[in-house]
Amino acid sequence: MNKTEALEKLEAFGQGHVLGFFDELSEAQQESLLAQIEETDLSVLSHIIDKKDISRGTFSPLAAMQRDEIVKREKEFRDEGISLIKKGKTAALLLAGGMGTRLGSDAPKGMYDIGLTRPVYIFQRLIENLLEVVKESDTWIRLFIMTSEKNHEATVSFLREHDYFGYKEDRVVFFKQSMAPACDYNGKLYMEAKDRISTSPNGNAGWYSSMVCAGLDRILTDEGIEWINIFAVDNVLQRICDPCFLGATALAGVSVGAKVVKKAAPDEKVGVMCLEDGKPSIVEYYELSREMMDDKDENGDPAYNYGVILNYLFHVPELDAVADDKMPMHIVEKKIAHIDDKGNEVKPSEPNGYKFERLVLDMIHQLDSCLPYEVIREKEFAPIKNPAGVDSVESARELLQKNGITL
Numbered sequence: 001m002n003k004t005e006a007l008e009k010l011e012a013f014g015q016g017h018v019l020g021f022f023d024e025l026s027e028a029q030q031e032s033l034l035a036q037i038e039e040t041d042l043s044v045l046s047h048i049i050d051k052k053d054i055s056r057g058t059f060s061p062l063a064a065m066q067r068d069e070i071v072k073r074e075k076e077f078r079d080e081g082i083s084l085i086k087k088g089k090t091a092a093l094l095l096a097g098g099m100g101t102r103l104g105s106d107a108p109k110g111m112y113d114i115g116l117t118r119p120v121y122i123f124q125r126l127i128e129n130l131l132e133v134v135k136e137s138d139t140w141i142r143l144f145i146m147t148s149e150k151n152h153e154a155t156v157s158f159l160r161e162h163d164y165f166g167y168k169e170d171r172v173v174f175f176k177q178s179m180a181p182a183c184d185y186n187g188k189l190y191m192e193a194k195d196r197i198s199t200s201p202n203g204n205a206g207w208y209s210s211m212v213c214a215g216l217d218r219i220l221t222d223e224g225i226e227w228i229n230i231f232a233v234d235n236v237l238q239r240i241c242d243p244c245f246l247g248a249t250a251l252a253g254v255s256v257g258a259k260v261v262k263k264a265a266p267d268e269k270v271g272v273m274c275l276e277d278g279k280p281s282i283v284e285y286y287e288l289s290r291e292m293m294d295d296k297d298e299n300g301d302p303a304y305n306y307g308v309i310l311n312y313l314f315h316v317p318e319l320d321a322v323a324d325d326k327m328p329m330h331i332v333e334k335k336i337a338h339i340d341d342k343g344n345e346v347k348p349s350e351p352n353g354y355k356f357e358r359l360v361l362d363m364i365h366q367l368d369s370c371l372p373y374e375v376i377r378e379k380e381f382a383p384i385k386n387p388a389g390v391d392s393v394e395s396a397r398e399l400l401q402k403n404g405i406t407l
């Protein structure tokens with residue numbers, strides 16, 4: 001793409017300012033900016049106009065498999081799960097492409113040290129949890145790690161330096177997720193540098209299309225992987241490739257399994273597993289009407305009672321049917337570092353614009369069936385989103401210590 005073509009593309013979206021510093025750039029920088037303009041999908045900006053318009057269908061409850069049933073059938077589930085792992089039919093996929101802006105560290109979130117008397121990195125905690133299943137099943141589970149161009153080098157070198165915290169290097173595969181442009185509240189693209197549009201990872205639903213883009217679906221086919229356990233980087237207590245969860249999901253014959261926890265209160269700020277127009281979905285806490293909060297199941301318990309924790313098992317044969325363009329675009333307010341009109345760097349302390357993300361919960365809605373599988377919150381849910389307060393380093397440390405983990 002040459003400068004004239006780039007300008008034409010930009011002006012169609014009112015973004016001519018992207019070339020504002022063009023004449024000051026070296027030839028190499030000019031080329032790199034033109035290449036970025038060529039590959040960036042600017043049509044995402046149109047979502048700002050209809051941003052309040054992600055229309056939802058009709059919600060109805062979806063029963064979760066609860067602890068009493070899980071405990072009763074534990075051996076059956078565990079045997080099935082271990083057998084699937086031993087046959088190499090299960091992989092783990094760490095979603096580590098996020099920016100972790102709320103935590104406020106510039107390094108990838110997984111590099112955060114939550115230890116008190118010794119170093120305990122977030123990545124280390126997750127790998128230690130997965131290693132327990134490796135040990136139980138006597139099988140090295142394939143581990144995919146999704147990064148983004150913002151944190152890839154740092155993530156890879158950190159894990160290498162720490163010998164993958166005991167994981168087998170040749171069972172780990174990294175890939176980068178795709179990026180989306182970021183803009184101010186009026187839809188004007190931010191520039192990250194004079195030769196670069198500000199971008200951010202395109203949301204955690206990007207994992208499958210980014211995997212295919214990297215050609216890694218070949219590994220799934222070649223190794224006969226049937227289930228992928230997607231998990232967030234920030235829940236330091238979660239069980240990964242949990243054999244019981246895997247067994248229960250596979251035996252239920254569903255397209256996806258979702259680990260869920262009982263809500264702490266009817267209005268807790270957590271997405272709740274449900275059906276939407278008869279298909280699995282997640283209703284956000286702010287979408288729950290009073291009527292839905294008060295709705296009861298046949299046992300008299302709240303009908304919308306189980307929140308998701310971003311730990312899902314996807315059935316691989318059904319993933320090809322999931323299409324990115326059928327998923328709604330979420331417009332998220334974030335702090336976006338950029339340069340101003342004079343080229344000075346700005347690091348905002350408050351949100352200053354929008355990023356565009358597709359979310360994994362919208363993938364689930366494209367699938368036919370889902371098993372919400374209850375886990376005990378105090379044992380499996382310690383997310384680290386903030387430095388202090390709710391879902392923080394502090395609250396996670398407390399939960400880790402309650403679970404006997406030395407920090």
Ligand code: UTP
Nearest residue numbers: 095096097098099100101102201203204232233
């Ligand atoms: P969050 O929704 O907490 O987003 O991600 P975040 O970007 O990490 O953090 P904030 O909002 O900026 O503070 C939930 C999970 O999804 C992953 C994150 O790495 C985390 O594991 N994620 C999120 C991606 O892998 N890619 C994305 O584009 C967004």
